[in-house]
Amino acid sequence: MTARERNWLLVAPAGAWLLVMLVLPLSVVVIFSFGERAPAGGWVPAFTFEQYANLPARFTAFKNTLTLAPLGTLAALIIAYPLAYQLAVRTDPKWKTILLVLVIVPFWTSILIRSYAWIFILGGQGLPALLDVFGLGDVRLIYTPFAVTVGIVYGYLPLMVFPIYVALDRLDKRLLEASSDLGARPFTTFLRVTLPMSTSGIATGCMLVFILLMGEFLIPALLGGGKVFFVGNALVDLFLQSRNWAFGSAVAVMLILVMLVTVTVYMRLISRLSATREDVSIM
Amino acid sequence: MKDKSYISKRKFMEELRRYENGSVTRRHFLGVTGLGTATAIMAGALPGLSPSRALASSDIGDRVVLATWPNYHDPENFEIFTDQTGAFTQVNVFGSNEEMLAKLQAGGSGWDVYVPTNYTITTYVEEDLIEPLDLSKLPNYDPDAFDARFADAGIVDGVVYAVPKNWGTTGIASNTSHNGGAAIDSWKSFFDRTMDDFSGRTMVHDYQLTTIGAALNYHGYSFNSVDEAELADAEKLLIEVKPHLFAITSDYQPAMRSGDAWLTICWTGDGKQLNTDIPEIAFALGKEGGELWSDYYAIPKGAPHMEAAYALINFMLDPEVNAREVLAHGYPVADSRTNALLPEEILNDPILYPAAERLDALEFGAAATLTDPNRAELLARFKSA
Secondary structure, three states, X not given: OOHHHHHHHHHHHHHXXXXXXXXXXHHHHHHHHOOEOOOOXXXXXXXXXXXXXXXXXXXXXXXXXXXXXXHHHHHHHHHHXXXXXXXXXXXXXXXXXXXXXXXXXXXXXXXXXXXHHHXXXXXXXXHHHHHHHOOOOOOOOOOOHHHHHHHHHHHHHHHHHHHHHHHHHOOOHHHHHHHHHOOOOHHHHHHHHHHHHOHHHHHHHHHHHHHXXXXXXXXXXXXXXXXXXXHHHHHHHHHHOXXXXXXXXXXXXXXXXXXXXXXHHHHHHHHHHOOOOOOOOOO | OOOOOOOOHHHHHHHHHHHHHOOOOHHHHHHHHOHHHHHHHHHHHOHHHOOOOHHHHOOOOOEEEEEEOOOOOOHHHHHHHHHHHOOEEEEEEOOOHHHHHHHHHHOOOOOOEEOOEHHHHHHHHHOOOEOOOOHHHOOXXXXXHEOHHHOHHHEEOOEEOEEEEEEEEEEEEEEHHHOOOOOOOOHHHHHHHHOOOOOOOEEEOOXXXXXXXXXXXXXXXXXXXXXXXXXXXXXXXXXXXXXXXXXXXXXXXXXXXXXOOOEEEEEHHHHHHHHHHOOOEEEEOOOOOOEEEEEEEEOEOOOOOHHHHHHHHHHHHOHXXXXXXXHHHOOOOXXXXXXXXXXXXXXXXXXXXXXXXXXXXXXXXXXXXXXXXXXXXXXXXXXHO
């Protein structure tokens, strides 16, 4: 056995994994996207660009996703950062573990049940009834983009908290003291030391949440009342209701392309932001 | 001396909880607790205690998988079925016929029995997804007992593929306290009021047949239209109405009950359930028309527990069992033997059994609507608008 043959053999398991898990399923989706819907639904082979030409019919779904996914990511970041900071920097080590576990606990329950709980909290007899007591009558919360954003932040918060927590936990506290000794005020210290040192955590957290949000369908379906329509909902409808596998595949291919572009731009942006720093790495 | 097979009190209670939770079958429960043996011995001594059905002796396996609609069965009947046959009924609930068809087309559904609606059955036959029924295994099915109007769709080219479960209508449920005590009883006012004083309080189904059908009825067209110009009118109305809707959902009971929504497209049984609990919520048929439907029990091709499937359908067709179902879910039946067992107030209930002339304005869903790509696309455009 030559060295070359041995190398191929060693690469084989990884190659087989990629083939089965990535290349094959993706090829099926791409092949389907050039086909046509069978008369009673399903798929028949063909070679047509008709499905791609029809993509503008789902423009709103892409628009909603591309608006609410970044917005939800940003909202999750704003809420998760102080929480992660508190846990990593301010909390007594003996409480850390238990508080961290409390952040994960909601993950032990199905997202379906947790989202359903929000239907009652945001419904007419929940928060709006409470607001009514304070004279803010007739507030509609459930089945609005706001409700979907709340559901997104709630559902994905732990995924944002953990990477930031890990980044902040590694932070050498002596750097903060040094900054203070050199005359920086706490806010300046935060801006010039803490925040830059947690960039990697922020970048990872945002990436995790954003990618998952782009494929989300359950939260908009439950908390958006069928009126806030994501690409994920369009896909569910195309495969499970109208059984138009060809068009569904074209929408899926488009979603993958949009994600590739967005994520590439995002990575470039982050690496440029941290280009001057050697201690910060992405992912 | 201690008997090894003796079960402790604590263990017995644990097993009982597991059985109550449904995580073990009755057969397992009786086996491990020894109650099965005890019952068998007692039954031998006292014949009156043994299960009366012939089925109890035949072995049909330990489970049957049923794909059906929400709020559509009496859970107690499933327990009785398990008692009699040893087979546990695993229930999968669906939201639309399209969803059921999609699952069967994709293959490997694992279902033994499913509940298609009248207008879908010819498509299942054409797609070769439905098993022709062996009527000798369904002694409780008596074709003469059924109103043909609600049984015909199960027979395709003279072959019985499906037997009737329940029938019903698709009408309008409205909270009359917001309308001076009167029910909303036309599709015209359903949509006009939604864009006026019911704005933000109305729900339509997440289902092409009924939502597009209602919009077509508004314009005076057929509920089943696949005419492009008529569908375009329906789409225009739906898109115009969308900003005024509370939600697009087929799970409309919670919002009607909480008072968040006042008006919804509604099926008979839901209308009955809402009206029983909250008398201000009235159910009415649309004056212009609407849907009359009939659901059936059928067996998909390649059902993994074929014998259990026949046993379950036959059990459900037993008039006594069927009458209990009606009392639980509030949908009418077309079986005269079952109706004979129902109390007078149910048979005279205007929601369950509307006057015959009211039904004349209604239409059965047409097979074309299930497969028509334009109707499916229209609903998707409406939802994503």
